[in-house]
Amino acid sequence: MNVTSPQWRDNPRLNHWLTTQEEAFPTWQQTTPGTWDFTPASLDRLEDAIRSRYATYEEADAAHEDPFMTVAVWYLGETVRRAHPDAVWSCSPTPGEGAWARVSPLLTYATETLDDQVREEIEEREAAYDEVLPQRNPTDDIKALHISDRRLSEALDDYTAFQEYLASVAG
Numbered sequence: 001m002n003v004t005s006p007q008w009r010d011n012p013r014l015n016h017w018l019t020t021q022e023e024a025f026p027t028w029q030q031t032t033p034g035t036w037d038f039t040p041a042s043l044d045r046l047e048d049a050i051r052s053r054y055a056t057y058e059e060a061d062a063a064h065e066d067p068f069m070t071v072a073v074w075y076l077g078e079t080v081r082r083a084h085p086d087a088v089w090s091c092s093p094t095p096g097e098g099a100w101a102r103v104s105p106l107l108t109y110a111t112e113t114l115d116d117q118v119r120e121e122i123e124e125r126e127a128a129y130d131e132v133l134p135q136r137n138p139t140d141d142i143k144a145l146h147i148s149d150r151r152l153s154e155a156l157d158d159y160t161a162f163q164e165y166l167a168s169v170a171g
Contacts, residue, residue: 003090003135004111014091017105021074028071038079043152046072050142057146064104064139076138076152077107084159086110087134104139107155109162118169132165134158 002008029036034045050072054060063069081087091105111119111133122132136155144150 003106003108004133007093008090009088011091011093013093013095014089014105017070017091018074018089021071024067024071025075028068028075032068036075038075038082040079040083040153040156043076043079043156046075047145047152050145054146057143060143060146064143069139069142072142073104073138076141076155077105077136080107080136080138080155080159083156084163086113087159104137107134107136107138109133109135109159114166118166121169132162134162 008014025036032049034042034049036042036045050060053068054063060069077089081089086109087107088110089105090108092103095103111122114122125132136158138155141150141152141155145152
């Protein structure tokens with residue numbers, strides 16, 4: 001079972017998390033200055049809100065289950081998903097253990113939308129560790145704001161690059 005499997009894309013754990021964030025969003029929106037319209041431009045405001053609330057990576061990491069942080073993670077993911085409709089949420093049906101466990105929701109790609117030939121090519125490349133499918137962990141993207149030069153908008157770039165890749169193999 002992997003992150004693109006149906007079990008990861010539709011399970012009580014993920015569905016509960018998504019519902020909780022969506023329900024908390026109106027309050028988050030009222031208490032977080034700015035326009036929150038799920039546009040790429042709003043990701044700069046999201047970065048500013050996160051940096052003003054958490055001064056360090058350690059603070060952001062410690063807050064990974066706080067309502068402000070979980071809604072921010074959901075907002076980032078939803079912004080990507082709305083800009084790229086084939087981006088989908090994915091989450092392990094059961095929490096993992098250890099430092100590398102997949103415990104927070106991810107964004108991946110709806111592989112069932114791909115034709116068989118493209119899907120086979122991607123599987124072959126990924127078997128050789130040539131990662132093709134976009135996969136983002138919005139929690140890690142947000143925490144990394146304090147330790148890298150990456151921008152939240154780069155999550156959108158991964159899906160745009162994948163769309164360009166799809167166009168090149170289809171042509």
